[in-house]
Amino acid sequence: MPLIKDGRPAEDPWVTLDDEAPLPLDADPIISLERWQAERETLLARNGRLGLALRPDQPAALVAGDAARFSVITLTFPKFSDGRAFSAARLLRERYGFAGELRAVGNVLRDQLAFMVRCGFDAFEVAGDDAPAAWSEAQSEIGVWYQPTADGRPTAAQLRGREGVAASRTY
Amino acid sequence: MYRYDEFDRTLVAERVQQFRGQVARRLSGELSEVEFKPLRLMNGLYLQLHAYMLRVAIPYGTLSAVQLRMLAHIARRYDKGYGHFTTRQNVQFNWPKLADVPDILEELATVEMHAIQTSGNCIRNVTADQYAGAAADEIEDPRIYSEIIRQWSTLHPEFSFLPRKFKIAVTGAANDRAAVRLHDIGLQMRRNLKGEAGFEVIVGGGQGRTPVIGKTIRSFLPKRHLLSYLEAILRVYNQLGRRDNLYKARIKILVNETGAQEFARLVEAEWAEIKHGALALPGEELARIEAYFAPPLYEPLDAVAPQFEARKREDPDFARWVQTNLAAHRQPGYAIVNVSLKPVGGVPGDASAEEMEALAGFAERYSFGEIRVTHEQNLVLPHVRLSDVPALWAALKAAGLATANIGLLSDIIACPGLDYCNLANARAIPVAQRISTRFGDLKRQHDIGGLKIKISGCINACGHHHVGEIGILGVDKKGEEFYQITLGGSADENAALGKIIGPAFSYDAVVDAVETIVETYLDVRQTGEGFNDSLARVGLTPFKEKLYAAH
Numbered sequence: 001m002p003l004i005k006d007g008r009p010a011e012d013p014w015v016t017l018d019d020e021a022p023l024p025l026d027a028d029p030i031i032s033l034e035r036w037q038a039e040r041e042t043l044l045a046r047n048g049r050l051g052l053a054l055r056p057d058q059p060a061a062l063v064a065g066d067a068a069r070f071s072v073i074t075l076t077f078p079k080f081s082d083g084r085a086f087s088a089a090r091l092l093r094e095r096y097g098f099a100g101e102l103r104a105v106g107n108v109l110r111d112q113l114a115f116m117v118r119c120g121f122d123a124f125e126v127a128g129d130d131a132p133a134a135w136s137e138a139q140s141e142i143g144v145w146y147q148p149t150a151d152g153r154p155t156a157a158q159l160r161g162r163e164g165v166a167a168s169r170t171y
Numbered sequence: 172m173y174r175y176d177e178f179d180r181t182l183v184a185e186r187v188q189q190f191r192g193q194v195a196r197r198l199s200g201e202l203s204e205v206e207f208k209p210l211r212l213m214n215g216l217y218l219q220l221h222a223y224m225l226r227v228a229i230p231y232g233t234l235s236a237v238q239l240r241m242l243a244h245i246a247r248r249y250d251k252g253y254g255h256f257t258t259r260q261n262v263q264f265n266w267p268k269l270a271d272v273p274d275i276l277e278e279l280a281t282v283e284m285h286a287i288q289t290s291g292n293c294i295r296n297v298t299a300d301q302y303a304g305a306a307a308d309e310i311e312d313p314r315i316y317s318e319i320i321r322q323w324s325t326l327h328p329e330f331s332f333l334p335r336k337f338k339i340a341v342t343g344a345a346n347d348r349a350a351v352r353l354h355d356i357g358l359q360m361r362r363n364l365k366g367e368a369g370f371e372v373i374v375g376g377g378q379g380r381t382p383v384i385g386k387t388i389r390s391f392l393p394k395r396h397l398l399s400y401l402e403a404i405l406r407v408y409n410q411l412g413r414r415d416n417l418y419k420a421r422i423k424i425l426v427n428e429t430g431a432q433e434f435a436r437l438v439e440a441e442w443a444e445i446k447h448g449a450l451a452l453p454g455e456e457l458a459r460i461e462a463y464f465a466p467p468l469y470e471p472l473d474a475v476a477p478q479f480e481a482r483k484r485e486d487p488d489f490a491r492w493v494q495t496n497l498a499a500h501r502q503p504g505y506a507i508v509n510v511s512l513k514p515v516g517g518v519p520g521d522a523s524a525e526e527m528e529a530l531a532g533f534a535e536r537y538s539f540g541e542i543r544v545t546h547e548q549n550l551v552l553p554h555v556r557l558s559d560v561p562a563l564w565a566a567l568k569a570a571g572l573a574t575a576n577i578g579l580l581s582d583i584i585a586c587p588g589l590d591y592c593n594l595a596n597a598r599a600i601p602v603a604q605r606i607s608t609r610f611g612d613l614k615r616q617h618d619i620g621g622l623k624i625k626i627s628g629c630i631n632a633c634g635h636h637h638v639g640e641i642g643i644l645g646v647d648k649k650g651e652e653f654y655q656i657t658l659g660g661s662a663d664e665n666a667a668l669g670k671i672i673g674p675a676f677s678y679d680a681v682v683d684a685v686e687t688i689v690e691t692y693l694d695v696r697q698t699g700e701g702f703n704d705s706l707a708r709v710g711l712t713p714f715k716e717k718l719y720a721a722h
Contacts, residue, residue, distance in 0.1 A: 083329075083332025083409060086409070114328070115328040145182075147327055147328060160456070160459070
């Protein structure tokens with residue numbers, strides 16, 4: 001599946017590993033939570049980057065203390081209507097200090113892009129040649145937001161406050 | 172009233188353009204109906220039995236005269252000349268063309284209205300006490316907090332794909348007119364021991380096929396923490412709510428399966444992480460929004476208006492209407508005037524373009540240009556001088572809008588039923604019309620007194636039958652419409668679910684059954700006793716005996 005990162009098509013250096021597969025020496029692996037929990041010490045002793053795949057039924061709290069150890073975390077949207085990954089994304093970004101690549105996989109639709117970005121996703125596995133253009137367009141459709149979330153964009157209330165400051169200075 | 176600033180205006184305008192693009196992609200065939208469905212549902216556009224239906228949000232049921240005129244214009248230009256006010260204080264247009272919907276939304280945006288989140292598995296239009304800001308029994312105006320919730324919930328990045336739809340209701344008064352115990356979250360304003368205003372937080376109420384009275388998970392929440400607490404509830408629900416079964420996906424099921432106490436613990440734990448974060452309400456923003464809901468410029472008046480009192484003595488029709496349709500206003504010399512959308516034999520909640528325009532005019536002349544929509548599908552002119560009430564009544568009468576039946580038997584809630592809805596098993600509107608016609612003599616209704624009849628055309632309970640004193644549920648029996656009757660429900664501060672009285676009645680027999688129930692009530696009631704009080708005292712048996720005697 002093609003990858004879009006920070007709005008542009010990107011090479012994907014990551015390979016998703018089966019739990020039984022040996023760790024590759026020449027590629028960056030994405031492993032399951034189960035494997036992380038079972039082989040934590042071995043994995044920590046290994047040199048190189050590590051990625052984690054979380055399923056929707058695996059709350060982000062399960063990696064609360066370890067999030068920063070991963071370079072990429074993938075969160076799955078099993079279908080359009082399953083929004084659990086939005087909460088997981090915000091928790092990883094806002095509470096568990098995850099600063100790496102947060103990737104949306106599964107049924108990822110352009111009409112949800114703006115929400116995903118606001119929740120802290122910065123990479124997306126999406127189909128289609130026109131995906132980058134459609135996706136960058138989808139991101140600019142809405143420019144006003146009321147909620148303070150992971151992407152740090154100022155909210156309407158914060159902008160109102162700043163306007164108030166600016167206005168009072170002119171008098 | 173709240174007025175959009177540039178941020179609110181920009182967001183709604185952008186949303187209209189976004190939807191215009193989505194409709195164009197649908198009309199060109201780029202999107203299939205299956206792909207388009209979740210997108211249109213995020214903008215209040217349903218596909219019903221015969222046509223698209225557009226549900227327009229009326230946040231917390233507050234409308235200006237200018238907005239009501241726009242609804243009339245839309246009814247006339249894009250629909251069949253009428254609109255339907257709903258139990259969620261919204262308005263529905265039943266016959267728009269898909270290609271017209273972006274234009275309708277663009278016209279709505281010019282009067283600061285939209286259809287955002289009137290459908291879909293997101294936080295729906297927040298509802299509130301229709302007497303907000305006018306009620307004599309109010310602690311604070313619930314619209315201030317409803318507006319804050321409206322903004323916070325609009326296009327919420329995290330909570331737009333919840334397990335199921337999510338409804339929040341707010342009341343500032345002890346007498347609950349917003350049915351807060353029957354919502355996913357109900358907020359009941361309270362004072363703590365220090366006299367500060369805050370909220371009792373009620374979670375997991377709802378109707379549908381599994382009716383549940385909500386449970387209090389926090390007895391007092393300081394106002395500044397409102398949004399962080401709501402966010403904590405929603406976050407727990409978004410992560411743990413069931414997604415395996417559509418009928419078990421509402422938060423009421425999660426609360427029941429988890430246990431209210433454990434659910435409260437999860438919410439409190441989540442809240443502890445975020446309560447001091449960016450969602451704490453800044454004083455300036457609270458003050459900014461509060462200012463929009465400042466009381467109108469009332470005149471200093473005597474509490475008693477002689478010409479109003481004289482008219483009541485002289486004209487029994489007027490006196491009857493005053494008795495049912497007026498409510499106490501907090502400001503001396505003013506009244507809250509209810510306008511019934513339930514004329515004898517009419518469709519509950521429907522209003523024609525002409526009626527909307529007439530009411531917009533009355534609101535401008537008599538009520539500071541303000542109108543409210545009630546969850547019982549009526550309209551309200553919230554701030555009318557008592558001395559103006561006789562003239563307003565005459566004007567309403569001339570417009571066919573002076574039915575004196577608020578709270579009476581014919582003030583029926585009914586869902587659209589099989590006349591419009593593809594989920595329905597049976598018709599609801601014609602049953603309401605037949606009951607209303609059977610009891611068409613208003614004097615008889617006044618003798619019967621307050622009585623709430625609520626009718627749903629299917630188990631999804633959009634007609635609130637579970638909480639009707641007489642609840643009527645349409646069911647399908649081998650292709651025929653039958654109606655199951657429940658007695659003893661209530662949606663107010665004494666919230667209760669009705670009990671099934673016995674086997675269902677056919678379409679032809681259901682009106683007789685209602686009449687038998689009413690006659691039985693009149694037989695057993697003691698002086699001043701309401702329907703549910705009599706029922707609590709005598710039980711279901713006398714009603715059953717009368718209803719099923721012949722069988």
